[in-house]
Amino acid sequence: DKYEVREAALAIEAYLDGVKFIIAGCVGNFKVSMEAGKIGYYEFTFKGLYTAATDTAPGTQTYLSNVPPILESATFTTQSFAAVISKFEWSPNNVISERPSVNAASGILGFCLTGRNPNGSFDPEFETVASHDFFAKVIAGTEGAVTITIGTVASSKTTFAFPKAQYVDADPADRNGILTLQVPLKFNQSSGDDYVAITQ
Numbered sequence: 439d440k441y442e443v444r445e446a447a448l449a450i451e452a453y454l455d456g457v458k459f460i461i462a463g464c465v466g467n468f469k470v471s472m473e474a475g476k477i478g479y480y481e482f483t484f485k486g487l488y489t490a491a492t493d494t495a496p497g498t499q500t501y502l503s504n505v506p507p508i509l510e511s512a513t514f515t516t517q518s519f520a521a522v523i524s525k526f527e528w529s530p531n532n533v534i535s536e537r538p539s540v541n542a543a544s545g546i547l548g549f550c551l552t553g554r555n556p557n558g559s560f561d562p563e564f565e566t567v568a569s570h571d572f573f574a575k576v577i578a579g580t581e582g583a584v585t586i587t588i589g590t591v592a593s594s595k596t597t598f599a600f601p602k603a604q605y606v607d608a609d610p611a612d613r614n615g616i617l618t619l620q621v622p623l624k625f626n627q628s629s630g631d632d633y634v635a636i637t638q
Contacts, residue, residue: 447548450484458494461486463548469529470598477506478588478596485534485549507589514560516603517582519570521562524613526586528558528598528625528634556625556633557606564610564617572608572619579604581626592638599635601628 447463466484514523532554539547565572575582584603589595606622625633 446551447486448484450486453494453496456493456495458492458496460489460491462489463487465532465534465549465551467530467532467534469527472509472526472586472588474509474524476509478509485536487544487546487548504594507591507594509588511590513587514585516560516562516584517570517575517580519565521560521565521570523560523562526558526560528600528623529556530634531555531557558600558603558623558625560621560623561611561613561618562621563613564619572605572621576605576608584623595638597635597637599637600625600633601635602626602633 447465450461450464452459461484464484464486466482468483469481470478471481472478514521514526533552534549535552536549537547538545541547562570562572567574574580581602581604584600585597587595587597600623602625604624604626606624607620609620611618611620627633
């Protein structure tokens, strides 16, 4: 598939001891990492164009009062099965491409999104075949819904829903002496590009 070049980008500003740095036209990727008993994180990576630094004070900042929820009392299901997991990760795995241009001052016009390969992983406790046959589903390439909700307060609650998740593998592992599986996930498109729905 080919992707159109679109000017959907952002600028990142950083202040270090009274010096302001700006990276313009930023396009990037992110990863969501969640672990039992801990706060979930978005980890962002961006590419953009450097702008000359200036001596500028940051001014007064206003911070959000929301308290990030801890991953506990969560709701997790995979293909209609409530697996016992300690970690869940996912990323759109955006492909960010450089746009070289002889007309640009730095030889680079900017960056753009040219593709994505959404995937993730989780670590369920080992189950009997009768409970949930991970191995058969890997072999068959079975698609099914994966959903996880973190938080209970409306302003700090997030649900990630993947309508067509597919198990890539199921490797035996150990967690504190408990037999588990490492299950990489591939998130396929349901219709259009809706491989994930993020709601509050």
